Amino acid sequence: MSVYTSVGEAELAAWLTRYSIGQLKSLKGIAAGITNTNYFVDTTHGRYVLTLFEVLALDELPYYLELMSHLARHGVACPAPIADSTDSYASLLAGKPACLVTCLTGSEVGAPSSAQCQAVGEMLAAMHEAGNTFPKRMDNPRGPAWWSATAAGLYGEMDASDAASLHEEVAFQERYRFAHLPTGVVHADLFRDNVLLDGERVAGFIDFYYACNDVLLYDVAIALNDWARGEDGNIDDDKARALLAGYQSVRPLTGDERAAWPSMLRAAGLRFWVSRLLDFYRPQAGEMTYTKDPKVFQKVVEEHRARSDFWL
């Protein structure tokens, strides 16, 4: 359940007077999600999603909300933030930074088909192209410097063979430089739970709160490591090929990107291996997360190390 901050109808109706979206009819908490509080809000104009941010501060939101607005304006399937009478996308509600976005159709898919993977790859490439004209910038807070430092603080508490494997990967990645690869706006967390699908159509990417400027290929690798991963933890060849084919139907990879692809798949796996280890060994007091299994991404990384066919 992820309604951490309760909002009453009277309080919401008063807050909504700053918008031109009609009168409040009803609100309903959304159970899915981990980090923020979300509600479906029905007004006389239609349905919206209200998000109350539990971690991000009001002054941190413009990058993400303006990015979503930019992408939606360029035809990328994602929620469009609604501006209020001061032309702002966010303001305080119940003491939390809050925003309204358009409500998408579709739902999360736990076991996607190859056709769905292809559609996600295609939309990801469209997002990368549309991001080219977004003027704001955000560094990746979870890049190589972060994972090296974080891993260094955890080796001592890990099982020795797991720590050796993690150390091997961090050392391997330190020898790689991806700076020559095309960069732009990346979602950086395009897992299955951050995409709503309507059949084989991408209804929308959601949860842009790790979005930043980074190497585009990294985003492709993050998506593939989740979308093509089966219940057994192995990457499914057909789904991997489908996601890549969808992506390359819009933005073919360059020669440099193709050369870097095997290492990038490992880098993308390492990022989530380390963040899940951090959540496991250093759970934040009061943080309402359920710990996701770090072993899943250890396996992803170790399998990529041993792989010879990378689906290109």
Ligand SMILES: Nc1ncnc2c1ncn2[C@@H]1O[C@H](COP(=O)(O)OP(=O)(O)O)[C@@H](O)[C@H]1O
């Ligand atoms: N714009 C939207 N349209 C429709 N449903 C949405 C929208 N945004 C979020 N949701 C629903 O709310 C759930 C939680 O959203 P999410 O952004 O993942 O929350 P959290 O940031 O807490 O992880 C999603 O799984 C989806 O079902």
Ligand SMILES: N[C@@H](CCOP(=O)(O)O)C(=O)O
């Ligand atoms: N998709 C990631 C989780 C990222 O979100 P977080 O807020 O839980 O760090 C994963 O599955 O590890």
